[in-house]
Amino acid sequence: MTNINTNTQQDKRASGNIFLVGMMGAGKTTVGKMLARQLGKTFIDSDEEIQKRTGVKIAHIFDVEGEEGFRQRESAVIQDLIKLDNIVLATGGGVVLKPENRDALKRNGIVVYLKSGVNDLWQRTRNDHNRPLLQTANPRAKLQELFEQRDSLYADVADSIVHTGKQSVQILIARLIKKLNSPEQSLPSSHNMQTLNVGLAERSYQIHIGQNLISQPELLLKHIPHKRVTIVTNTTVAPLYLEKLTNTLAGNGIQVQAIVLPDGEQYKNSASLNTVFDALLSNRCERTTPLIALGGGVIGDLTGFAAATYLRGVPFIQIPTTLLAQVDSSVGGKTGINHPLGKNMIGAFYQPQVVIADVATLNTLSDKELRAGIAEVIKYGLIRDLPFLEWLELNIEKLLQRDAQALQYAIVRSCQNKAEVVGVDERESGERALLNLGHTFGHAIENAMGYGVWLHGEAVAAGTIMAADLSRRLGWLTEQDVARTKKLFQAAGLPISGPQLDTEKYLQLMGLDKKVADGKIRFILLKGLGQGIITDEVPAELLKQTLESCSA
Numbered sequence: 001m002t003n004i005n006t007n008t009q010q011d012k013r014a015s016g017n018i019f020l021v022g023m024m025g026a027g028k029t030t031v032g033k034m035l036a037r038q039l040g041k042t043f044i045d046s047d048e049e050i051q052k053r054t055g056v057k058i059a060h061i062f063d064v065e066g067e068e069g070f071r072q073r074e075s076a077v078i079q080d081l082i083k084l085d086n087i088v089l090a091t092g093g094g095v096v097l098k099p100e101n102r103d104a105l106k107r108n109g110i111v112v113y114l115k116s117g118v119n120d121l122w123q124r125t126r127n128d129h130n131r132p133l134l135q136t137a138n139p140r141a142k143l144q145e146l147f148e149q150r151d152s153l154y155a156d157v158a159d160s161i162v163h164t165g166k167q168s169v170q171i172l173i174a175r176l177i178k179k180l181n182s183p184e185q186s187l188p189s190s191h192n193m194q195t196l197n198v199g200l201a202e203r204s205y206q207i208h209i210g211q212n213l214i215s216q217p218e219l220l221l222k223h224i225p226h227k228r229v230t231i232v233t234n235t236t237v238a239p240l241y242l243e244k245l246t247n248t249l250a251g252n253g254i255q256v257q258a259i260v261l262p263d264g265e266q267y268k269n270s271a272s273l274n275t276v277f278d279a280l281l282s283n284r285c286e287r288t289t290p291l292i293a294l295g296g297g298v299i300g301d302l303t304g305f306a307a308a309t310y311l312r313g314v315p316f317i318q319i320p321t322t323l324l325a326q327v328d329s330s331v332g333g334k335t336g337i338n339h340p341l342g343k344n345m346i347g348a349f350y351q352p353q354v355v356i357a358d359v360a361t362l363n364t365l366s367d368k369e370l371r372a373g374i375a376e377v378i379k380y381g382l383i384r385d386l387p388f389l390e391w392l393e394l395n396i397e398k399l400l401q402r403d404a405q406a407l408q409y410a411i412v413r414s415c416q417n418k419a420e421v422v423g424v425d426e427r428e429s430g431e432r433a434l435l436n437l438g439h440t441f442g443h444a445i446e447n448a449m450g451y452g453v454w455l456h457g458e459a460v461a462a463g464t465i466m467a468a469d470l471s472r473r474l475g476w477l478t479e480q481d482v483a484r485t486k487k488l489f490q491a492a493g494l495p496i497s498g499p500q501l502d503t504e505k506y507l508q509l510m511g512l513d514k515k516v517a518d519g520k521i522r523f524i525l526l527k528g529l530g531q532g533i534i535t536d537e538v539p540a541e542l543l544k545q546t547l548e549s550c551s552a
Ligand code: NAD
Pocket: 234, 236, 237, 240, 263, 264, 265, 268, 295, 296, 297, 298, 299, 301, 321, 322, 323, 324, 325, 328, 329, 330, 331, 332, 333, 334, 335, 344, 361, 362, 363, 364, 365, 366, 369, 372, 456
């Protein structure tokens, strides 16, 4: 149900603020934090703000000043917070009791009522002794009374009512974002772009994710201080997007040079790298001239390495145009080229200045490449984000249909996961290795079949099923977990078994020939769905059983 005050709707949206109202236990803080993260807004909890200002717990204020004393403090805080822009505010349950608060909230942001039934509220609050209003002889009855008193006030103030029920927070947030983006209630267009931060101290940078970002000069201009830039792309992407990007830049007085390489993994090599260096040197590009990678992971990795090494390092901008590049390779600073003796063997960690993921570019991607990217998306769910895995199970068809919102959500969520991992382990001394789930098996498949026969994402999909099977043999996953994983990859149109190779061949390609089969190699496995683990304790016999049963 929606009720919109059309007179003030435009102004209140312009602030970019979202105010969450509802009963205690409705989930305003949990939902608010995640919502803020996903929309690139700042989260504030009004109760916490009051505690910060007074230096004491809410319960203490109730004890000393009574409920009215607390309400006055709450109103003062609300009047301050509504002056901010681009916040998600979780309000206290009683905020709607004062008309001036209702008025302030209505006028200064989109108000969302998170509505739960009294039974659910009771389940969530019954063991929480920090709720002053529930410290009575019959707290269940008190909750019922408060609900009856406040429900219509929440509804009155709300632009949108979201029923929380028993669904996962992720699903609730997906629904909420959908509602906020519906034509009736959509936030201003700039808010459709989502921005994440990769926190790496002085090497921190932003990832912008949204529609038609290639045409938005303001995202790029601040990274091109000297009005010159070089774009590196390939023969497939250039006819699609080079002119558009060049026009965006040239229209703002930037001098653009383009280097167009042949398309393919086989060109991610030293010859292409030299082509880039030749062009940069003949054009006298300077230390301040940024390199922009416009393309998939091949162009991103190679251009990043060129940027890391040309003149000992020039600024680097990633404009990824495949799903795989938007959710994985453009973020985290792994750059490099292949060597005849091994993939990605020559490279450097070199972080970009900014990543601009234009979701609209995925419309021209082949179905096969889209599916390969989905394999890396599923990876995040499996190693560290069970709610996201659940979301993927429900929304895989939308991704395959290229539903713009679903794609954007999946990219944002993947990049959040990657940014968090990279933020704590930039150089892969620990947790970052989890991002290689399925890769030990997958690389063996790619290698055995010849690069390009199986796409990287396809090989990772089959490799992930092998990792899941091995995890089950170790007692870490159930049969149902493995079946669920297979079902998701299958629904995404990805392979769930590797090619039929001799087991010894697999072992050899995984660096595990007969002599070292009992030696130590690092596996990324699953100790439950949503929980990756790095281990070198894998009995050779179980590994062989997995290889035999997972190749068809
Ligand atoms: P890719 O770069 O080869 O792109 C796949 C194909 O799609 C290519 O033919 C490309 O020209 C085409 N293409 C790109 N954008 C398009 C668009 N918008 N419309 C139509 N066609 C488009 O492959 P990829 O899957 O993007 O990346 C794979 C590479 O990424 C591998 O070299 C892999 O090693 C690397 N990688 C790197 C990291 C990292 O952390 N640096 C992570 C994963 C993968």
